[in-house]
Amino acid sequence: MSDLSNQIRKIIFEKYNDPDTRFTNDEVFAVLQQNNLVDKSLIIDDMEPHFEDLCSSGMMRNIAQNFTTQWFKLFEPLEEKKCSSCGMQNFLSKSEESNCLYCQKPI
Numbered sequence: 001m002s003d004l005s006n007q008i009r010k011i012i013f014e015k016y017n018d019p020d021t022r023f024t025n026d027e028v029f030a031v032l033q034q035n036n037l038v039d040k041s042l043i044i045d046d047m048e049p050h051f052e053d054l055c056s057s058g059m060m061r062n063i064a065q066n067f068t069t070q071w072f073k074l075f076e077p078l079e080e081k082k083c084s085s086c087g088m089q090n091f092l093s094k095s096e097e098s099n100c101l102y103c104q105k106p107i
Helices: 003-015 024-036 042-057
Strands: 021-024 060-066 071-073 078-084 089-094
Touching: 003 024, 003 042, 003 078, 003 089, 021 024, 024 042, 024 071, 042 060, 042 071
Parallel strands: none
Antiparallel strands: 021 071, 060 071, 078 089
16 A cells, blocks of 8 residues: 555544545545645546545445545544554554555554
8 A cells, every 4th residue: 555545544534534524535635735745746636546445445435426526435433553563553444454554464
């Protein structure tokens, strides 16, 4: 998993960590841009694979789409877990495997 995907997870954890809250890819991308976490040459379309991966992981689902804007909801709240092997912070739902997203070792 890329560091960018974990940054997206962190933003969702910090701002939208409620299964009843809906959020968009545009909102998350704006936070990434504001915090200089993405290259300025990237556009929202470049982010689509990252959001698709998060949906495929079972963490969240796409509830609507309008052109490039996608609305999402979490299945369940994310939890912050620190890997005891590599020390990296992970943001995972309970239904996801409890393996570190960086080193793949059990958390």
